[in-house]
Amino acid sequence: xxxxxxxxxxxxxxxxxxxxxxxxxxxxxxxxxxxxxxxxxxxxxxxxxxxxxxxxxxxxxxxxxxxxxxxxxxxxxxxxxxxxxxxxxxxxxxxxxxxxxxxxxxxxxxxxxxxxxxxxxxxxxxxxxxxxxxxxxxxxxxxxxxxxxxxxxxxxxxxxxxxxxxxxxxxxxxxxxxxxxxxxxxxxxxxxxxxxxxxxxxxxxxxxxxxxxxxxxxxxxxxxxxxxxxxxxxxxxxxxxxxxxxxxxxxxxxxxxxxxxxxxxxxxxxxxxxxxxxxxxxxxxxxxxxxxxxxxxxxxxxxxxxxxxxxxxxxxxxxxxxxxxxxxxxxxxxxxxxxxxxxxxxxxxxxxxxxxxxxxxxxxxxxxxxxxxxxxxxxxxxxxxxxx
Amino acid sequence: xxxxxxxxxxxxxxxxxxxxxxxxxxxxxxxxxxxxxxxxxxxxxxxxxxxxxxxxxxxxxxxxxxxxxxxxxxxxxxxxxxxxxxxxxxxxxxxxxxxxxxxxxxxxxxxxxxxxxxxxxxxxxxxxxxxxxxxxxxxxxxxxxxxxxxxxxxxxxxxxxxxxxxxxxxxxxxxxxxxxxxxxxxxxxxxxxxxxxxxxxxxxxxxxxxxxxxxxxxxxxxxxxxxxxxxxxxxxxxxxxxxxxxxxxxxxxxxxxxxxxxxxxxxxxxxxxxxxxxxxxxxxxxxxxxxxxxxxxxxxxxxxxxxxxxxxxxxxxxxxxxxxxxxxxxxxxxxxxxxxxxxxxxxxxxxxxxxxxxxxxxxxxxxxxxxxxxxxxxxxxxxxxxxx
Numbered sequence: 021x022x023x024x025x026x027x028x029x030x031x032x033x034x035x036x037x038x039x040x041x042x043x044x045x046x047x048x049x050x051x052x053x054x055x056x057x058x059x060x061x062x063x064x065x066x067x068x069x070x071x072x073x074x075x076x077x078x079x080x081x082x083x084x085x086x087x088x089x090x091x092x093x094x095x096x097x098x099x100x101x102x103x104x105x106x107x108x109x110x111x112x113x114x115x116x117x118x119x120x121x122x123x124x125x126x127x128x129x130x131x132x133x134x135x136x137x138x139x140x141x142x143x144x145x146x147x148x149x150x151x152x153x154x155x156x157x158x159x160x161x162x163x164x165x166x167x168x169x170x171x172x173x174x175x176x177x178x179x180x181x182x183x184x185x186x187x188x189x190x191x192x193x194x195x196x197x198x199x200x201x202x203x204x205x206x207x208x209x210x211x212x213x214x215x216x217x218x219x220x221x222x223x224x225x226x227x228x229x230x231x232x233x234x235x236x237x238x239x240x241x242x243x244x245x246x247x248x249x250x251x252x253x254x255x256x257x258x259x260x261x262x263x264x265x266x267x268x269x270x271x272x273x274x275x276x277x278x279x280x281x282x283x284x285x286x287x288x289x290x291x292x293x294x295x296x297x298x299x300x301x302x303x304x305x306x307x308x309x310x311x312x313x314x315x316x317x318x319x320x321x322x323x324x325x326x327x328x329x330x331x332x333x334x335x336x337x338x339x340x341x342x343x344x345x346x347x348x349x350x351x352x353x354x355x356x357x358x359x360x361x362x363x364x365x366x367x368x369x370x371x372x373x374x375x376x377x378x379x380x381x382x383x384x385x386x387x388x389x390x391x392x393x394x395x396x397x398x399x400x401x402x403x404x405x406x407x408x
Numbered sequence: 409x410x411x412x413x414x415x416x417x418x419x420x421x422x423x424x425x426x427x428x429x430x431x432x433x434x435x436x437x438x439x440x441x442x443x444x445x446x447x448x449x450x451x452x453x454x455x456x457x458x459x460x461x462x463x464x465x466x467x468x469x470x471x472x473x474x475x476x477x478x479x480x481x482x483x484x485x486x487x488x489x490x491x492x493x494x495x496x497x498x499x500x501x502x503x504x505x506x507x508x509x510x511x512x513x514x515x516x517x518x519x520x521x522x523x524x525x526x527x528x529x530x531x532x533x534x535x536x537x538x539x540x541x542x543x544x545x546x547x548x549x550x551x552x553x554x555x556x557x558x559x560x561x562x563x564x565x566x567x568x569x570x571x572x573x574x575x576x577x578x579x580x581x582x583x584x585x586x587x588x589x590x591x592x593x594x595x596x597x598x599x600x601x602x603x604x605x606x607x608x609x610x611x612x613x614x615x616x617x618x619x620x621x622x623x624x625x626x627x628x629x630x631x632x633x634x635x636x637x638x639x640x641x642x643x644x645x646x647x648x649x650x651x652x653x654x655x656x657x658x659x660x661x662x663x664x665x666x667x668x669x670x671x672x673x674x675x676x677x678x679x680x681x682x683x684x685x686x687x688x689x690x691x692x693x694x695x696x697x698x699x700x701x702x703x704x705x706x707x708x709x710x711x712x713x714x715x716x717x718x719x720x721x722x723x724x725x726x727x728x729x730x731x732x733x734x735x736x737x738x739x740x741x742x743x744x745x746x747x748x749x750x751x752x753x754x755x756x757x758x759x760x761x762x763x764x765x766x767x768x769x770x771x772x773x774x775x776x777x778x779x780x781x782x783x784x785x786x787x788x789x790x791x792x793x794x795x796x
Contacts (some may be wrong), residue, residue, distance in 0.1 A: 039796055040508070073736055095698075095737040115737050116682040116692065118758055120428070140683055143757045171738055172683050172692050203735060294504040295528055295560050304560050306503065310483075311796075314702035314770055347591060348461055348769060349483040349503050350559055369531045370506055381736060382702055385774070388795035406794055407776035408427055408699075 034399050035333060035391075036372055040292040041311035043387040044374065045402070046335060047394040049286035050268060051083060056284075057250065057267050058087045064256045069093050069112060069243070071265030074381045076405040077390060078106040080268060091134075093263045097124045102405050104133040112136045112243070114199065114263070116164065116172055119147040126157055136196055140164040140174050145184045149191025161193045162241065163232075165200040167224030168217065173200060176227040185237050197241025198232070200225040201263070205248035209278050209322055214252035221249050226258035251279045269380035272329060276321035282329065282337050287384060288374040289328070290391075291351065293367045301359025302352050303367040307375055309346040313382035327351060328375035335374060343375055351375070422787050423721060423779075424760055428680040429699035431775035432762065433790070434723060435782040437674035438656060439471060444672075445638065445655050446475045452644045457481050457500060457631070459653030462769045464793040465778060466494040468656060479522075481651045485512045490793050492521040500524045500631070502587065502651070504552060504560055507535040514545055524584055528552040528562050533572045537579025549581045550629065551620075553588040555612030556605065561588060564615040573625050585629025586620070588613040589651070593636035597666050597710055602640035609637050614646035639667045657768035660717060664709035670717065670725050675772060676762040677716070678779075679739065681755045689747025690740050691755040695763055697734040701770035715739060716763035723762060731763060739763070 035044065061068035070084040073095035081092055081103060091110030094100045100111050101124075109132065117125065117137040128135045137159055139145050145161070152159050163184055166173030174181045189195045202221035208214050225244045232239040244256070245263035247270075256262065266273075269287040270280040291307035312327045327343035330353055341360075345352035353367065360366060367373070377383035384390070384404060392400040423432065449456035458472040461483035469480055469491060479498030482488045488499050489512075497520065505513065505525040516523045525547055527533050533549070540547050551572055554561030562569045577583045590609035596602050613632050620627040632644070633651035635658075644650065654661075657675040658668040679695035700715045715731035718741055729748075733740035741755065748754060755761070765771035772778070772792060780788040 039512075041796060115694065118680055118682045118694075120680060120758065124427075141757060144683070147757075166685075169688075171735055171740070172685070292506055292508060294506045295532070297554075297557075297560070300557075304504065306506075309703075309770065310773060314704070314767075315697075316702070316704070347559055352559070369529060369535075370508065379702075382697070385698060408429060 035290060035393060038290055038391055040290050040372070041307040042290040043384060043390045044288055044290050045269070045390045045392045046286045046288070047392050049284060050080070053268055053270060053284055053286060054084055054087045057264060058089065060251065061262055062088065064253065066256050066259050067261035069261050069263045070268065071095070071114070071263050072099060072103060074265040074268055075384060077402050078103065079392070079402040081108065084268065090261070093265070096408050097121060097128070098408050099405060100128055100133065100135060104128060104131070109134045112138070112162070112199070112263070114138055114201070116140055117144055117148060119151065122148065122151045125159070126151070126155055129157060129159070134160070136160045136162055138162050138164050138199060139184060140172050142180065142183050142187055145187040145191070149188060149193050152193055153191070159193050160196040161188050162196045162199045162243065163228070165198050165225050165228045167200045167221045168202045168204040170204040171201070176224045176231065181228055181231060182235055185232050185235070189237055195232070195238050197239050197243060197260070198225055198228045199241070199243035202244070202246050202249050205246045206273065206277060208248070209276060211252065211278065214248050214278070215254055218249035218253035222253060222256055222259055229258065247274060248277050248279050266380055269384070271380040272325045272376055272378045273317040273321065276318055276323055282376065285376045287380045288331065288335070288376050289383065291373050291375055293369050293371040293373065295369065296364050298364050300354070301361065301363050302354050303363050305343070305351040305353050305373065306349060307343070307351045308349045310348050311386055312343065312346060312351065312375065312377055313379065313386050315377070315379040315382035317378040325378060328377050331374040331376060333372045333374060423678060423781060426678055426779055428678050428760070429695040430678040431772060431778045432676055432678050433657070433778045433780045434674045434676070435780050437672060438468070441656055441658060441672055441674060442472055442475045445652060446477065448639065449650055450476065452641065454644050454647050455649035457649050457651050458656065459483070459502070459651050460487060460491060462653040462656055463772060465790050466491065467780070467790040469496065472656065478649070481653070484796050485509060485516070486796050487793060488516055488521065488523060492516060492519070497522045500526070500550070500587070500651070502526055502589070504528055505532055505536060507539065510536065510539045513547070514539070514543055517545060517547070522548070524548045524550055526550050526552050526587060527572060528560050530568065530571050530575055533575040533579070537576060537581050540581055541579070547581045548584040549576050550584045550587045550631065551616070553586050553613050553616045555588045555609045556590045556592040558590070558592040564612045564619070569616055569619060570623055573620050573623070577625055583620070583626050585627050585631060585648070586613055586616045587629070587631035587651070590632070590634055590637050593634045594661065594665060596636070597664060599640065599666070602636050602666070603642055606637035606641035610641060610644055610647055617646065635662060636665050636667050654768055657772070659768040660713045660764055660766045661705040661709065664706055664711055670764065673764045675768045676719065676723070676764050677771065679761050679763055681757050681759040681761065683757065684752050686752050688742070689749065689751050690742050691751050693731070693739040693741050693761065694737060695731070695739045696737045698736050699774055700731065700734060700739065700763065700765055701767065701774050703765070703767040703770035705766040713766060716765050719762040719764060721760045721762060
């Protein structure tokens with residue numbers, strides 16, 4: 021695997037050579053974010069398994085693993101294959117398994133990938149053990165726990181927990197543990213509320229593990245996490261590992277949640293001013309929704325950044341200037357509140373800007389590659405996985 | 409170029425062999441949409457230049473050209489290069505040109521591409537003619553007209569129109585014409601309102617052309633269009649060509665605008681049921697926002713389809729069932745209004761469904777390729793361009 025120290029990076033001075041729009045990673049900020057999370061996980065006494073669905077980029081995952089992460093979490097089996105091809109063997113596929121995806125999971129395991137899979141139903145558990153028996157494969161299966169009602173999983177006190185566990189255990193699968201994701205943590209924005217949802221996530225997942233163990237079933241792993249809860253948890257007693265994804269770049273949604281400052285946002289979209297509607301106070305840029313994504317995650321938060329916060333090319337925020345609208349390849353840059361009468365002279369045609377996104381996972385997905393840069397370093401292009 | 413008759417296509421029976429999520433094109437519907445638009449353009453006496461930003465797919469563009477389209481419209485220079493490489497020479501790049509993109513435009517023209525570029529400012533017009541003079545290239549430049557205030561362009565009666573035209577003409581560029589796009593047509597949903605915005609688009613663009621001609625300047629092309637206005641215009645007197653994009657697939661936004669039925673929607677996302685939350689009336693599918701895109705274009709329309717309309721694998725609509733929520737790789741399928749108490753038996757784990765998207769341009773962009781199918785035909789994979 022490549023060490024970050026050997027990866028050539030772009031200086032700010034070379035950003036102006038890029039075609040726009042372009043997704044750029046501020047590598048010192050990214051490394052700061054990685055260190056911040058890893059230090060916290062170490063202090064809390066848990067393993068850390070970053071969710072690489074945010075970056076879908078092996079260079080980023082290398083930096084996370086080099087800082088101390090133990091394995092990765094993926095959201096698709098294509099991600100699993102890519103990261104396994106790149107030398108990562110300890111991989112959790114954190115989306116409920118179905119029969120039609122078992123052949124791809126089997127193929128990865130046969131190639132030596134220590135792939136863990138997830139289920140939350142008797143039906144899928146039965147499919148897993150039947151397929152495992154047919155092909156002589158012992159799958160490592162984690163049971164998904166629902167600790168906040170936002171998506172999938174079995175409630176910690178639901179009878180189905182033991183039903184699913186017994187199907188797996190009796191059917192010859194390895195009962196690897198329990199996992200949960202309190203995605204509703206994104207809906208809060210005070211330290212108290214975040215600490216409370218973190219405790220709810222921890223306690224619920226530990227409760228599920230305890231029930232399994234009390235029933236004589238194995239449950240070595242207790243895996244929890246989301247970026248807000250990982251950063252807000254007061255303690256993680258009973259938890260063995262944490263998963264988080266977006267922390268590696270952070271974004272405006274996380275800024276509104278209150279777990280980062282804008283100085284920690286490591287992903288931005290480089291864009292060029294291509295025109296104006298002076299009487300409206302608009303500059304038109306070449307970052308539309310195709311570049312920013314259609315994610316309007318800050319729309320219902322305490323501060324709505326439109327399609328993104330405008331920054332100078334050096335990354336410094338221009339307070340009050342946002343992308344207030346977007347067409348496919350046109351972004352509308354304006355000042356919040358009163359229109360800027362000096363929009364044309366402030367943002368002449370050809371001006372390069374950087375836009376901080378609402379949601380790094382969604383914005384990154386619009387680009388085939390990132391351009392990584394840091395002070396006094398060379399340009400680097402880091403490919404990003406696309407599709408399934 | 410490939411004729412549609414020679415393109416192998418998938419039958420419905422083979423859809424169940426695809427990994428999910430997958431973007432699938434119902435080719436008979438697509439060909440119907442292409443024929444519908446082309447027939448209308450022929451009847452209105454105008455050329456038709458489809459906007460390939462919707463599909464970003466050469467196989468789709470071939471079908472449009474085979475049906476009678478004259479050239480294509482693109483939203484990025486990467487699209488221009490891809491379609492030129494594929495044999496299309498008559499290409500309009502419909503986003504305002506800036507100096508930094510002129511070398512790429514020059515390279516295309518030097519290779520034989522009949523690339524037209526667009527401007528709406530004196531500053532960019534000056535950059536174009538200066539660059540053209542330096543490199544001995546006569547660019548074909550169209551002036552963008554703003555007929556509805558929604559984005560870029562010069563108002564038809566603005567003095568700047570003649571200023572820009574003179575900079576181009578006197579500087580040695582070819583003044584190719586005027587073009588406009590009444591994107592605000594998406595905001596209407598009655599035949600009367602659509603006819604009115606279509607007439608506003610037509611009249612404004614013709615007015616701009618008349619002003620140029622009255623000033624002794626050439627203006628051979630008068631180009632207008634959006635899918636709603638193209639389908640709603642009562643006449644197109646003075647217009648020489650129309651551009652439209654999304655009509656090739658249509659989508660739920662266009663359905664709400666009122667220019668298509670759901671039976672005309674040619675793009676859908678194939679997905680698999682992976683779990684349930686029975687007490688909530690939810691089925692969980694593997695099409696989250698990464699597959700559907702974050703586009704919530706129907707949110708403010710007369711009918712909100714969430715992240716998409718649920719259909720059986722044969723494409724038949726299941727009324728009232730929508731994707732009501734989405735995480736990155738999880739979609740939440742539920743019934744509008746009362747939760748469905750039979751959700752588990754109605755949608756067993758492993759069930760394949762197809763989801764009609766809000767916005768075909770945005771959903772398509774989430775996929776590296778389309779799977780094209782039609783009755784009694786073979787599977788075809790059609791690549792889709794990604795990035796800039």
